[in-house]
Amino acid sequence: MDAVHPRIAEVVDELEESHRELVTVVASIPEDRRDQAIDDGRWSIAQQLEHLAIVEDGIGRLLSKLIKQVIASDARETESGPIRHAIDHLNVVELVHRIVAPEGVTPTGQLAASEALERLTAARTRLIGAVQSASGYDLAGISAPHPILGSLTAYQWALFVAHHERRHLAQIRAVAGMGDA
Numbered sequence: 279m280d281a282v283h284p285r286i287a288e289v290v291d292e293l294e295e296s297h298r299e300l301v302t303v304v305a306s307i308p309e310d311r312r313d314q315a316i317d318d319g320r321w322s323i324a325q326q327l328e329h330l331a332i333v334e335d336g337i338g339r340l341l342s343k344l345i346k347q348v349i350a351s352d353a354r355e356t357e358s359g360p361i362r363h364a365i366d367h368l369n370v371v372e373l374v375h376r377i378v379a380p381e382g383v384t385p386t387g388q389l390a391a392s393e394a395l396e397r398l399t400a401a402r403t404r405l406i407g408a409v410q411s412a413s414g415y416d417l418a419g420i421s422a423p424h425p426i427l428g429s430l431t432a433y434q435w436a437l438f439v440a441h442h443e444r445r446h447l448a449q450i451r452a453v454a455g456m457g458d459a
Contacts, residue, residue, distance in 0.1 A: 285361045286413040289436045290406055292362055296440035297402050300330075300447050304395060307454045312391035316453055321385060323453055326446045327394035328385035334401040336383070337439055338408060344420050344432045345412045353416040361418075365434045368427050370441035371448070402439075409436050 282290070304312065304323065312323040321329065389397070417432035424430050430438060 280413070282410065283355055283413045284358050285355060285417070285433065286409060288360065288362050289409055289433060292437060292440045293402065293406055293409070296443045296447075297399070300443055300450070301395070301399075303447060303450060303454075303456070304391065307450075307456075309391075311454060315387075320449070320453055322387070322391075323450050324389060324391035324394055325385040325387055326450050326453070327391055327398055328387075328389045329379060329383060330443055330446055331394050331397035331401055332383045332385070333442060334398060334405060334439055337435055338401055338405040340422055341405065341432060341435055342408045344422060344435070345408055345415070345417070348412065348415045348417060348420045348432065353419050355414055355416045355418075357418065361433050362437070365427075365430070365437050365441060368441075370427075370438060371444045405436070405439060 304327070307323060314322060316322050385394075412432070417436075419431070421429045421431045422435065424435075424438070427438070
């Protein structure tokens with residue numbers, strides 16, 4: 279198998295790192311606290327995880343579609359410079375203001391944290407597989423609109439997943455009494 283393109287390796291590293299952080303923090307929270315409802319209008323830890331799983335599954339489908347298009351066009355990557363910080367300017371991770379999730383990605387509240395985390399991990403595995411399948415293709419040359427952030431390239435969509443996860447990780451920490459959100 280050919281070596282993974284440096285940009286793909288960078289994106290996969292970011293996806294793996296953010297998910298590892300989330301799993302580590304969630305594992306440090308007592309199991310009964312993960313499913314505990316929150317009275318102040320915030321989502322529980324289980325709901326945060328369910329939301330992440332729903333969002334990531336949808337983005338995974340979108341990215342798979344974009345990747346199929348770029349592979350069919352045979353548009354090859356010509357750049358190898360760093361890509362990891364391509365959406366930092368969008369401040370996705372910062373909790374400056376609360377965003378109301380659209381109906382399609384609002385958690386049902388019916389999943390236990392463990393089940394939601396399993397679904398999220400499965401979605402992450404599929405997403406990483408899709409991204410890796412695009413090694414050597416120009417993911418900067420294809421884009422799709424984000425409902426709040428505007429047009430994002432396929433690279434940016436993949437990086438958004440990690441940033442979005444970190445945003446919710448901060449909220450999970452706050453719900454668990456591990457920090458402010």
